[in-house]
Amino acid sequence: MLSGFICVALVTLFSFGGHSDTISALMPPKHAPKVFQVEPIRVKKEKKNITNGIEVRHIAFIKIHKAASSTVQNLFLRYGYEKDLVFALPKSGSTVSIRSSLTPNNVLPPPKNRTYDIFCSHARFNREAFGKVLPNDTTYIGIVREPFQHFQSNLQFYRQKYVVNISGRKPVLEYLLHNDKYMQSGGHIPSTYNRMAYDFGFPDELFWTNDQNEIQKYLLKLDRDVSLVIVTDLFDESIILLRRLLNWDLRHVLYGKLNSKRRSDPRLQLGQVEEELYKNWARIDYIIYNYFLEKLREKIQRQLPDFHEEVAYFKGIRVMYDRFCLSAITDHNGKHDISFPSSAWNKPFVVTREQCKLLHIKGIAFVDKLRAKQRLMSK
Numbered sequence: 001m002l003s004g005f006i007c008v009a010l011v012t013l014f015s016f017g018g019h020s021d022t023i024s025a026l027m028p029p030k031h032a033p034k035v036f037q038v039e040p041i042r043v044k045k046e047k048k049n050i051t052n053g054i055e056v057r058h059i060a061f062i063k064i065h066k067a068a069s070s071t072v073q074n075l076f077l078r079y080g081y082e083k084d085l086v087f088a089l090p091k092s093g094s095t096v097s098i099r100s101s102l103t104p105n106n107v108l109p110p111p112k113n114r115t116y117d118i119f120c121s122h123a124r125f126n127r128e129a130f131g132k133v134l135p136n137d138t139t140y141i142g143i144v145r146e147p148f149q150h151f152q153s154n155l156q157f158y159r160q161k162y163v164v165n166i167s168g169r170k171p172v173l174e175y176l177l178h179n180d181k182y183m184q185s186g187g188h189i190p191s192t193y194n195r196m197a198y199d200f201g202f203p204d205e206l207f208w209t210n211d212q213n214e215i216q217k218y219l220l221k222l223d224r225d226v227s228l229v230i231v232t233d234l235f236d237e238s239i240i241l242l243r244r245l246l247n248w249d250l251r252h253v254l255y256g257k258l259n260s261k262r263r264s265d266p267r268l269q270l271g272q273v274e275e276e277l278y279k280n281w282a283r284i285d286y287i288i289y290n291y292f293l294e295k296l297r298e299k300i301q302r303q304l305p306d307f308h309e310e311v312a313y314f315k316g317i318r319v320m321y322d323r324f325c326l327s328a329i330t331d332h333n334g335k336h337d338i339s340f341p342s343s344a345w346n347k348p349f350v351v352t353r354e355q356c357k358l359l360h361i362k363g364i365a366f367v368d369k370l371r372a373k374q375r376l377m378s379k
Helices: 003-014 020-024 069-083 127-131 149-159 171-177 197-198 211-223 232-246 272-281 284-301 307-330 355-358 365-376
Strands: 059-061 137-146 228-231 335-341 349-352
Touching: 003 149, 003 307, 020 232, 020 355, 069 355, 069 365, 137 284, 149 197, 149 272, 171 272, 197 284, 197 365, 211 284, 228 232, 228 284, 232 284, 232 307, 272 284, 307 335, 307 349, 349 355
Parallel strands: 059 137, 137 228
Antiparallel strands: 335 349
């Protein structure tokens, strides 16, 4: 099969690529929930593909902070920009809301005689609230990341003052061991505590009661509401599942990595002790992650035999695509475009330097560009 030969050729050609007293103190922080055993949740059967050969254009992406969500957002922004779709955009900046959900009042009105097609900015998820703004046939997409990696990335990027201002060489260890000093139970939910659960809209009281039955109840509701949850540990596999769900051409899901890390703060370097403490503390995030990781693995097992062939082909094409774009952006005397042949998953296509600029543009700059375009459409 030609696509199989191309896949092997591409992959072959482009594959490159403390304290001793602390150990004894390893125990749940004072505000950690009582230990409970979560009952296994049955993963329901995969939802029937609703595309019927038509590209899905009504999409809501639940953008989780520090979970590769800017990379996925860029896919939707580029697709919508090319197809002249209408986005539900924040009126200013790149975030609709950190603490509240989507409403008709916190997004830019759609142009006259148009309705929203895509929402992919930050807003706390609430299915009923989203449904009042977006079309009834909207496909909902989420994303999760391994919780401790997520916690570390969150700290290194945002440098929360209530953590970094703790004196000593190991402020995070102090924060996790004695979080009762830094967090009021029943009060404000800090961005370091079960952040994925917060962005997914888990009710506030569950962060303090950790009621097992209510956590499972909301998790199952979330599962019913969302067609696919991307798992960053299986990112390329997730992206191919996304492509198949949306019935898009492969070229639309090619990505470049965004939101590069800040210079690492040595005081925020964490180890096994902090990880165990965090596991005992951020239990809801671990429940969410483990559930959707297992569900994704089951989805992959149910795919047709060509799934892994497509993933391998995609990885090879993506390396070529990303390499060309990085070169095209930095070397103005180099090639202006690159052509890709057809395969079982894409029509032949050409990538230009101008398109590459959209691949590596920062999210806020892209949102600004789209907001200006939609305001002109409204005049």
